[in-house]
Amino acid sequence: MSISLKLMSSSSPLILEARGISLYNGNKGLLEVITISVKAGEMIGLLGPNGSGKSTLLKILACLSEPSEGDVLLNGKPIIRLNRKSIARTIGYLPQGANSTWPISAREIVMLGRIPFLSSLSKISEVDHSAVNNAMLATDTTHLSKREVTKLSCGERMRIMIARVLAGDPSLLLLDEPVTGLDPRHQLEAMILLKQLALTGRSSLMVLHDITLAARFCDRIYVLNNGRIISEGFPSEALNIEIMASVFGVETRRIEEGNEVLIIPWSLHEQS
Numbered sequence: 001m002s003i004s005l006k007l008m009s010s011s012s013p014l015i016l017e018a019r020g021i022s023l024y025n026g027n028k029g030l031l032e033v034i035t036i037s038v039k040a041g042e043m044i045g046l047l048g049p050n051g052s053g054k055s056t057l058l059k060i061l062a063c064l065s066e067p068s069e070g071d072v073l074l075n076g077k078p079i080i081r082l083n084r085k086s087i088a089r090t091i092g093y094l095p096q097g098a099n100s101t102w103p104i105s106a107r108e109i110v111m112l113g114r115i116p117f118l119s120s121l122s123k124i125s126e127v128d129h130s131a132v133n134n135a136m137l138a139t140d141t142t143h144l145s146k147r148e149v150t151k152l153s154c155g156e157r158m159r160i161m162i163a164r165v166l167a168g169d170p171s172l173l174l175l176d177e178p179v180t181g182l183d184p185r186h187q188l189e190a191m192i193l194l195k196q197l198a199l200t201g202r203s204s205l206m207v208l209h210d211i212t213l214a215a216r217f218c219d220r221i222y223v224l225n226n227g228r229i230i231s232e233g234f235p236s237e238a239l240n241i242e243i244m245a246s247v248f249g250v251e252t253r254r255i256e257e258g259n260e261v262l263i264i265p266w267s268l269h270e271q272s
């Protein structure tokens with residue numbers, strides 16, 4: 001499947017906006033004056049070294065924790081004024097290392113993604129079943145339906161957790177390391193699926209450690225370091241040679257073809 005870059009229209013509506021987000025732990029700034037935006041249909045990568053604040057930021061964007069300063073707007077409205085159900089119907093959040101310790105079936109886990117649409121669990125409709133079927137089909141997990149989720153492999157469990165997010169048909173996906181633990185084929189399937197969702201106007205902001213996948217699939221990249229956005233833009237610009245060396249401490253090999261860029265971390269950058 002071709003993943004040729006879709007031209008983002010500058011008139012695409014903003015679905016998420018974070019303005020001046022800071023988070024302090026005592027005197028320590030975990031996040032400092034972060035401003036980011038996500039337009040409808042954009043696929044955005046949030047990259048940075050371990051401990052740079054990516055998961056902390058994602059939780060604030062999902063309204064699961066509050067910043068010390070700044071605002072998050074969802075479809076133009078302050079997210080803290082929206083009720084939990086309305087946020088859950090719009091945002092699909094995949095936490096880092098998403099897991100379940102309940103010994104229930106994989107399909108039941110995916111059905112949990114329909115909770116924002118249910119008035120009670122006894123009223124699961126055909127629409128809910130169909131959404132779950134589609135999510136499991138898209139993540140190649142239908143055959144795992146009856147398996148106890150605690151007994152799945154790490155990669156199988158991750159695909160079930162992605163299916164759970166997709167079952168809610170969110171217009172914005174906030175995904176914390178969605179392809180970690182997946183084999184190469186399932187990594188590509190997940191990224192291609194997100195690209196297909198983007199073409200239907202769904203947006204995703206995802207934490208990735210795989211530079212090559214991020215550069216290949218994301219429309220834009222934000223690079224976080226020590227709680228600050230220090231680089232942003234198209235992958236080839238945001239992940240330039242200097243940033244890769246100074247932030248990630250690696251020398252890269254790059255192949256650029258038209259709008260596409262292949263960036264491969266290659267060797268250790270020796271600090272001068």
Ligand SMILES: Nc1ncnc2c1ncn2[C@@H]1O[C@H](COP(=O)(O)OP(=O)(O)OP(=O)(O)O)[C@@H](O)[C@H]1O
Nearest residue numbers: 025030048049050051052053054055056057096207
């Ligand atoms: N509740 C908390 N209280 C204090 N410090 C915290 C808290 N949560 C996270 N931190 C610190 O904030 C920093 C950023 O953590 P975070 O988990 O956001 O990093 P990350 O970029 O997602 O890292 P990784 O790539 O390793 O997942 C870390 O130094 C972490 O120790």
